[in-house]
Amino acid sequence: MLRFLTAGESHGPCLLAIIEGLPAGLPLNVEAIDRELWRRQQGYGRSHRMKIEQDRVEVLSGVIRGVTTGAPVALRIENRDWANWKEKWEQNLLEPLTVPRPGHADYAGMVKYRLLDARPILERASARETAARVAIGAIAKQLLAQFGITIGSYVCQIGSVVANIPPHSYPELWKAAEASEVRCPSPEDSERMKNAIDEARRARDTLGGIFEVQALNVPIGLGSHVHWDRRLDARIAAAIMSIQAIKGIEIGPAFENAGLPGTQVHDDLYLSENQTVIRTTNRAGGIEGGMSNGNPIVVRAAMKPIATTGTPHQSVDIVNLHAATPIYQRSDICAVPAASVIGEAMLAWVLAEALVEKLGGDSLEEMRR
């Protein structure tokens, strides 16, 4: 069984992760983990914080001479911003945040944990934590790659700008997305998206959007139809929805399918010349009956606009009980491109978990067998 835990505050010293259940004998490429961390930090519309951080992973255990041993793998990522907060934290110089930001975790967290300061809540609710998840996902990707499974993503929509995705193969679309500052494979739409982000910045507002993640070469039969919590689509949905600000998910074009008759939706099966079963469409998004069906797994996710807006929302001072507006320090305008990289990490994790379950074994060699 594969599992992980993360720890760490957004403005504390570091993020930590422990992965348990990785097979022994997996060669780990640390530079490739750092490359994924770098990808998560890109994207037009992020705040000054991304200029402060330069995420790098330290692998602290479970790997000897570059190869996993089967022991827990511990990871650490430094928060460079800690240097700017250390003294304020240690000498108790931070004013309490008593006015919760609508859309963030502040209000529900303050009430739940009986706090008169939102800081302890925002420190852990923050998507800074996803740096740890992307490092974990990078390791899951390396395990999947041993079995030929690859994962990529791109952004389909930012604010009201909907991209016209060119009819190319996924690897080509992924390559085009890497070259775009908003991770959109259409260069014209990338410019429109950047303009929309600039406009939101000028209006002291924020934007959300939609991204799509795909997994290729997934064998038939990951997940299972037999019980609710073994269904692959359910597990992917939970993992993607666990990303901060993700509020909707579909497998394939599910919401479009809902409005069409069945004859136009379900992917017909054909016998190829060499007697294998093939399909020419993938409207199911690669999953039927809670199991991978051999087609690319296609996951689409909706991200709400960033909660911290330069134009203040109406709120309440929880301590002094009067109408008030939250303090604005800094914030991302749009983080959909980063979220699409985090989506890749979470999809990689769920597929790695399901692959380890299906193949069993304590080492890569046994998994291969």
Ligand SMILES: Cc1cc2nc3c(=O)[nH]c(=O)nc-3n(C[C@H](O)[C@H](O)[C@H](O)COP(=O)(O)O)c2cc1C
């Ligand atoms: C990559 C990324 C960056 C984010 N940056 C910000 C930000 O700068 N300001 C903000 O208010 N919310 C930001 N968010 C969203 C909040 O973390 C999120 O809305 C909050 O934790 C509440 O959780 P919920 O939206 O899932 O309910 C970001 C989310 C992601 C995935």
Ligand SMILES: C=C(O[C@@H]1CC(C(=O)O)=C[C@@H](OP(=O)(O)O)[C@H]1O)C(=O)O
């Ligand atoms: C630090 C990251 O994202 C942060 C996520 C975040 C939030 O509220 O979720 C708020 C911002 O942090 P700060 O308040 O320090 O500017 C983002 O920069 C990161 O992605 O590494």
